[in-house]
Amino acid sequence: MNNIFWIVLLLGSMDGSTLTEKKIMQQNTTNDQAAVLDTVRKLAQLMIARDTAAMNNILDEHYTLTHMTGYVQSKSEWFGEVQKETMKYYSAQEVSHSVKVTGNQAEVTVQNRVDARIWGSRNTWRLQQKVQLEKRNGKWIILKSVASTF
Secondary structure, eight states: OHHHHHHHHHHHHHHHHHHHHHHHHHHHHHHHHHHHHHHHHHHHHHHHHTOHHHHHHHEEEEEEEEOTTSOEEEHHHHHHHHHHTSEEEEEEEEEEEEEEEETTEEEEEEEEEEEEEETTEEEEEEEEEEEEEEEETTEEEEEEEEEEEO
């Protein structure tokens, strides 16, 4: 009888630790989702501020921006456009977003109304960005972004 008590107790504690592990995993996923979204929102703020040095800290060295025209622009070319203000961002108002985190990879789809002057034309665009990120040393880095309208 005493052995049955210990077996039941052991099995009960194993089940409890599994639930605790699941809760920790869910919390980590929630934390990662928030961190990913914060990184994408920070990029929008830095674009408006023309802070390419800070942008460089959250963008991969091989980052590319695919414009809604389909033109794929390297990070260095884009930074040049931002600095020269041939691409000037005035504001970005978020409309919606979705975040998917799978391990150290993430994808964010964010829809913004972006007030910008791009190559001489100023407009408020309904811009959707699909952003791919990777977690490196505990920090989320943006790998690429693909723009379209919504």
